[in-house]
Amino acid sequence: MNNIRNFCIIAHIDHGKSTLADRLLEYTNTVSARDLQAQILDDMDLERERGITIKSHAIQMDYEFEKKKYVLNLIDTPGHVDFSYEVSRSIAACEGALLIVDATQGIQAQTISNLYLAVSHGLEIIPVLNKMDLPSAMPEDVKDQIVELIGCKREDILEASGKTGAGVHKILEDIVKRVPPPVGDPEAPLQALIFDSVFNSFRGIIAYFKISNGTIRKGQKVKFVNTKKEYLADEIGVLRINMEPREFLQTGDVGYIISGIKTSKEVKVGDTITGQDNPCTMAIDGFEDVKPMVFAGIYPVETEEFEELRAAMEKLQLNDASLTYEPESSLALGFGFRCGFLGLLHMEIIQERLDREYDMDVITTVPNVSYKAYTKKGEVIDIHNPSDLPDPTLIDKVEEPFIRAQIITAAEYIGPIMSLCIEKRGILQNQIYLTGNRVDVTFEMPLGEIVFDFYDKLKTVSKGYASFDYYQTGFRESKLSKLDILLNGEPVDALSALIHQSNAYDFGKRICVKLRELIPRQQFDVAIQAAIGTKVIARETVKAVRKDVTAKCYGGDISRKRKLLEKQKKGKKRMKQLGNVEVPQKAFLAVLKLDS
Numbered sequence: 001m002n003n004i005r006n007f008c009i010i011a012h013i014d015h016g017k018s019t020l021a022d023r024l025l026e027y028t029n030t031v032s033a034r035d036l037q038a039q040i041l042d043d044m045d046l047e048r049e050r051g052i053t054i055k056s057h058a059i060q061m062d063y064e065f066e067k068k069k070y071v072l073n074l075i076d077t078p079g080h081v082d083f084s085y086e087v088s089r090s091i092a093a094c095e096g097a098l099l100i101v102d103a104t105q106g107i108q109a110q111t112i113s114n115l116y117l118a119v120s121h122g123l124e125i126i127p128v129l130n131k132m133d134l135p136s137a138m139p140e141d142v143k144d145q146i147v148e149l150i151g152c153k154r155e156d157i158l159e160a161s162g163k164t165g166a167g168v169h170k171i172l173e174d175i176v177k178r179v180p181p182p183v184g185d186p187e188a189p190l191q192a193l194i195f196d197s198v199f200n201s202f203r204g205i206i207a208y209f210k211i212s213n214g215t216i217r218k219g220q221k222v223k224f225v226n227t228k229k230e231y232l233a234d235e236i237g238v239l240r241i242n243m244e245p246r247e248f249l250q251t252g253d254v255g256y257i258i259s260g261i262k263t264s265k266e267v268k269v270g271d272t273i274t275g276q277d278n279p280c281t282m283a284i285d286g287f288e289d290v291k292p293m294v295f296a297g298i299y300p301v302e303t304e305e306f307e308e309l310r311a312a313m314e315k316l317q318l319n320d321a322s323l324t325y326e327p328e329s330s331l332a333l334g335f336g337f338r339c340g341f342l343g344l345l346h347m348e349i350i351q352e353r354l355d356r357e358y359d360m361d362v363i364t365t366v367p368n369v370s371y372k373a374y375t376k377k378g379e380v381i382d383i384h385n386p387s388d389l390p391d392p393t394l395i396d397k398v399e400e401p402f403i404r405a406q407i408i409t410a411a412e413y414i415g416p417i418m419s420l421c422i423e424k425r426g427i428l429q430n431q432i433y434l435t436g437n438r439v440d441v442t443f444e445m446p447l448g449e450i451v452f453d454f455y456d457k458l459k460t461v462s463k464g465y466a467s468f469d470y471y472q473t474g475f476r477e478s479k480l481s482k483l484d485i486l487l488n489g490e491p492v493d494a495l496s497a498l499i500h501q502s503n504a505y506d507f508g509k510r511i512c513v514k515l516r517e518l519i520p521r522q523q524f525d526v527a528i529q530a531a532i533g534t535k536v537i538a539r540e541t542v543k544a545v546r547k548d549v550t551a552k553c554y555g556g557d558i559s560r561k562r563k564l565l566e567k568q569k570k571g572k573k574r575m576k577q578l579g580n581v582e583v584p585q586k587a588f589l590a591v592l593k594l595d596s
Contacts, residue, residue: 001186003068004252005179006210007126008075008090010118011100012108012467016130017077019162020100020171024074027168028061031241058093058196058208058254060238065176072175073239073254077114087114089269089321093195093210093254096124096179098171099150103129103137103159106438107145108408108467115150124179125150126158128171133161145434182212182252189280190214190222192273199315205261208239209273210254212284217248221276222259225283229266230276231259265314269321292324292340293401293472294451295384296347297365297494298354299336305360306335312358313337316350323350328385333363333494338384341367344451365494369447372399372475386496389482392533398498399475401447404429407458409466411437416461424449425500444473446500483508485515486529486536501532508538516540 009017025031061072075090091097097118101107118125127146129139143157158174160167184191192209200206216222216236223230235258237245249255261267272283300309310327317323324340341347347367354360371383374396383389383398405426409417411433418428418441426445434440450470458466481504485495499507508530515528519542526542547568550561 001184001250001252002181003070004073004181005070005096005175006073006075006094006182006252006254007096007098007175007179008077008087008094008118009098009100010077010087010091010111010114011130012102012105012110012114013078015100015102015105015108015111016162017100020098020128020130020160020168021074023162023165023168024072024172025059025061027165027172028063028072030059030061058090058239060240060254063172063176065173070176071253072172088117089195091118091121091123092193094121094123095182096126096175098175099125099127099146100130101127101142101146103131103139103142104134106138106142107149107434110467110469112149112406112408113469113471119150125152126171126174126178127152127156128158128160128167130160130162132159132166133164141435145438148434184211184213184251186213186215186251188213189278190216190273190275191280191282191284192216193284194224194267194269194271194273196321197267197269197318199318203258203260205267205318206243206256206258207261207267207273208254208256211249211251213251213280214275215248215250216255216257216273216275218246222257222273223276223279224266224268225272225274225280226268227266227271229261231261234258234260263314267318292322293343293369293447294341294347294367295370296339296341296367297328297330297333297336297385298325298339298351299330299333299363299365299494301361301363303334308358309337309354309360309362312354312360313339315358316353320350322346330365330387330493333365336363344455363494366497367451368498369401369451371401371480371498373397374399383498386482386498387493389498392482397477398480400478400480402444402473402476403447403450403470404473405443405445405450405468405470407441407443407466407468408434409439409441409462411439413462413466414439414441417441417458417466420454420457420461421445424454425502446478447472448498448500481532484531485511486527486531487515487519488527489529504532505537508532512538512540516542521545 009021011017058073058075061074063070063072075094077087077090099111099115101111115125127150129142131137132139139159143154146152146157147154158167158170160171191213192211194207194209196208198206216233218233218236220233221230222233235245236249236255237243238253238255243256246255257273272280274280300306313325317325322342325337327335328338329335341350344367347364351362351364354362368386373381373383373389375381375390375394376396381388381390407417421443424445426443429444430442432440455468458468479501480498481501483497483499483504484491495511512528512530519526519528521542521544523545525544528540528542529536530538550564553561553564
């Protein structure tokens with residue numbers, strides 16, 4: 001056990017975590033030269049295309065130091081704020097963390113957020129200055145920032161380059177010297193924490209775990225404490241580039257278990273595995289349940305594919321524990337699911353994975369956040385969907401969730417960023433100059449305002465330099481209204497939204513204009529209206545396609561032409577009463593991208 005080191009890599013997005021992980025695997029000969037490729041731990045096509053890590057990846061390496069053999073268990077974690085739940089799970093399975101900071105960019109918002117997460121779990125932090133090979137590196141300035149942030153000694157900061165491999169041997173040595181070995185009692189009853197799981201269509205569900213106490217053997221009867229289910233450990237082993245079976249695993253080991261589990265509800269991330277014959281008395285503290293920030297409906301394009309979508313969602317939730325969903329139905333879209341996501345990127349990735357991995361064509365409704373409505377009778381109703389909002393006459397007040405947003409940026413962009421946050425109803429809380437040119441700004445703002453396009457706009461006004469992190473602070477009373485979109489007087493529930501009264505007119509007008517472009521012309525006029533209650537606040541009209549019925553009249557009395565036009569008018573009126581308007585799928589997606 002003294003020769004085991006469990007550590008993870010934490011950093012802001014794009015600071016070179018995965019590249020550095022590649023070098024660690026290469027220098028410990030875990031991956032042969034033939035199999036070596038960039039971002040080797042990112043096994044999803046999506047991760048490679050976008051150059052981001054979406055899933056945490058665990059892998060075991062062997063390392064020899066001072067004639068002693070060590071086993072290093074590495075977990076590479078995502079850097080984006082939407083995947084911070086993945087980071088928290090990885091941290092729970094480690095004793096140390098490599099804090100990677102880009103020498104050209106310095107400390108960013110997510111670096112701080114992930115660092116606090118690691119410190120609160122009592123992890124040993126090893127700061128590493130990455131990308132030292134770049135001519136724009138500012139090692140002295142960034143070292144000052146790191147010393148100020150974590151209070152370490154200047155000589156403790158390692159200099160490295162994931163690209164060239166400089167300094168990687170020193171990192172491996174420091175992991176052995178500074179990260180403490182796992183603590184636990186190999187003789188105690190088995191106690192192992194599940195920190196991830198994946199679905200394999202041939203083997204069932206594979207759970208990844210870290211053993212805190214005891215030993216697990218192949219063929220042993222095990223019990224999952226929370227679900228109270230019992231299984232046989234058909235295969236256990238360690239996570240190399242491929243899974244390698246073992247006869248037994250001991251305290252401190254990170255490994256996998258295959259026990260033929262078929263249904264996803266039986267495996268819960270954060271659950272404890274113990275032996276059936278000699279169970280442990282207490283479960284390990286798992287992770288707090290994830291709190292979704294953004295809600296959206298996901299519906300199959302073809303209604304009969306609802307059951308296939310349910311199966312796909314179950315398998316996805318296994319692999320991504322931060323996804324929550326429950327069934328719902330909509331008048332316009334049929335049966336689907338109300339899903340909770342950690343952010344807009346998370347939502348986009350889930351949509352993309354449903355398409356690629358499960359071949360599902362889905363429509364996603366306008367994303368929104370959850371609100372609390374207080375009725376005059378004193379009831380409190382959670383509103384996840386605008387259609388859940390009671391009649392305005394019954395409501396006493398509506399509260400919306402607020403967040404504390406931390407933005408770190410270069411000083412020259414502070415003006416446009418302030419304007420953007422104030423436009424989004426933000427209240428300035430704090431402004432600190434970290435160095436002469438770097439500012440840390442803290443705003444309190446409604447979560448509903450950042451759901452749409454805030455992150456994109458922030459990157460635009462700061463030319464990509466601002467970094468952003470946030471956490472929820474609670475609910476506050478707000479003047480919110482339900483905005484309905486009507487087509488020929490019929491509400492389209494999938495397009496309705498809860499919105500602040502100050503933004504309602506502008507938002508309603510933009511949706512109407514966008515729908516006018518996208519809805520195909522019919523044989524009759526189509527009225528597109530945005531309404532709050534019974535008050536219409538914006539209107540656009542899709543003009544009818546007209547057939548020239550008077551073409552056959554040449555010369556003669558005007559009354560003949562008028563008679564034909566009147567006949568056409570009556571026909572159109574009757575058609576308008578019977579006809580219905582199909583809203584194309586593009587329209588639902590376009591509402592998300594109103595500014596483009």
